[in-house]
Amino acid sequence: MLKFSCEKALLQLAVNTASRTVATKSSIPGLEGLLLEGTEVLTLSGYNMQTGIRTRLEADIREQGRIVLNSRLFGDIIRKMPDDVIVFSADEKYMVTLTCGETRFEILGLSADDYPEMPEVESEYALTLQQGTLKAMINQTSFAVSTNENRPIHTGSLFEVEMGGVTVVSVDGFRLALRHEKLEKLEGGAFRFVCPGSALNEVEKICEDSEEPITVSLGKRHLLFETGSTELICRKLEGEFLDYKNAIPRNNPIRLLVDTKTMLSSLDRVSVVISEKLKSPVRCIMDKNIINFSAKTGNGEAEDVCVVEGDGQGLEIGFNNRYLMDALRFAPADQVIMELNTGISPCVLTPVDGGDNFLYMVLPVRLKA
Structure with a gap:
């Protein structure tokens, strides 16, 4: 039916990879399992009808065949096996025997005939x-x-x-x-x-x-x-x-040079008073070479000053703290240019050298007077 032996580390890696797209609950029993196929190589597949992963690994295949095993149970067994060669053997009644050193497991598998085919992609x-x-x-x-x-x-x-x-x-x-x-x-x-x-x-x-x-x-x-x-x-x-391309505002009159880590720290400090229950925008007042951040909720008030390069022309604007922090955190640069226009137009973060390798845009939040 299907018989092979293979290094535990290789099999565990393949099981971890393929089982990420296994359906957690499904009306098709096979979809909660991993499909193991042994031909010249051993292939493991996981599929939830939306996304599928197929991974191949070197194994010594003694008898070719295919079988479906419960992904969680099989994964747990492989993980707990000693670090040695695992010997896998399945018979016609889908009874699977796994041995590794002195350790032995027997589990029941399912027929692979009912396992849905993953789509073929004809590459255009x-x-x-x-x-x-x-x-x-x-x-x-x-x-x-x-x-x-x-x-x-x-x-x-x-x-x-x-x-x-x-x-x-x-x-x-x-x-x-x-x-x-x-x-x-x-x-x-x-x-x-x-x-x-x-x-x-x-x-x-x-x-x-x-x-x-x-x-x-x-x-x-x-x-x-x-x-x-x-x-x-x-x-x-x-x-x-x-x-x-048309949603991103260009030619913004206010351009500030910002150190991403410095600004993240400032925003992090004023965010202490903001919580899931008590939400509030961060109020930003852009002046010459500084931004004043503040936030006020039922928890209390917080203020911080962040040093920047450039003139913010007294612009007052509000942001969702998490959205602005995400943009700074994920921008792949230590310094960014922060472009602004009015209190109701988006803030755009771009590379300092004027390159096009990243751009982040955050919409402002209306501030209460």
């Missing part, structure tokens, strides 16, 4: 970049993905791939996060797609901080992310994504 367009680069781009934009199901298209990030490079944009109605990276070469033409935020969180986890490549392929309905031994397949989101 593809993009290849370094895993470390894609991981950073997702990390620095995914916090601004919307959780509001009323606009499903914004529960994902927009990828725009052109000759000049790749741009990732996330937006949730209160803020926008944009990252751009130049591309060495682009095979085929320009293309764009929206990938669900939930799938991108998993893509971020299968990427390593390395220069190893990851290929992103766009099919008619699905997306495929491929690294060396692992692939992730998900449905792409359909709909009209925000026309972000």
